[in-house]
Amino acid sequence: MEPPTYHESEFVPMKESRYEGPAVAQHTTVRIDRTEPMPRDHIIWSLCCLLYANPLCLGLAAFCYSIKARDRKVAGDLEAARKHGSIALCLNIFALILAVIMIILFFVFNDRIMFFLHRLISLV
Numbered sequence: 001m002e003p004p005t006y007h008e009s010e011f012v013p014m015k016e017s018r019y020e021g022p023a024v025a026q027h028t029t030v031r032i033d034r035t036e037p038m039p040r041d042h043i044i045w046s047l048c049c050l051l052y053a054n055p056l057c058l059g060l061a062a063f064c065y066s067i068k069a070r071d072r073k074v075a076g077d078l079e080a081a082r083k084h085g086s087i088a089l090c091l092n093i094f095a096l097i098l099a100v101i102m103i104i105l106f107f108v109f110n111d112r113i114m115f116f117l118h119r120l121i122s123l124v
Contacts, residue, residue, distance in 0.1 A: 029071040042068035045092045053099030062091035 046066040049059035069084035 010045070039073055039078055039085045040068065040089075041066045041073065041085050042088045042092060043067070043070060046088055049060065049092050049095045049099075053095055055095060055098040055102060058091050058098070062088045064094060077097035 010099045042062070043066040046062040050109065051059070051065045053059060065088035069088060070079045072078075072081035072084060
């Protein structure tokens with residue numbers, strides 16, 4: 001099979017290429033003066049609460065509110081981003097307090113729980 005042949009009259013160049021010197025780049029500077037800081041979404045803290053200390057699924061709820069806060073911040077709705085970020089912060093604090101209390105209770109009552117489990121197993 002031979003490749004197709006083109007006649008001189010059928011060939012049309014897509015664009016003439018003439019070198020016109022170096023291209024000049026144009027710069028546009030946009031300056032945005034903010035008097036108030038950007039709202040925080042606390043997504044890293046929410047992710048840690050989700051993975052490590054997740055009592056009552058508070059870490060999951062905090063992570064969802066952090067994602068909402070980040071989405072609102074990207075969309076430009078700073079008031080809603082501030083609101084969702086504040087809720088995520090409160091949920092993270094509450095999850096951390098509950099996790100610390102659970103760890104303390106585990107170490108305080110560990111001997112009693114093990115003693116009870118040992119007696120329960122020995123009865124069987």
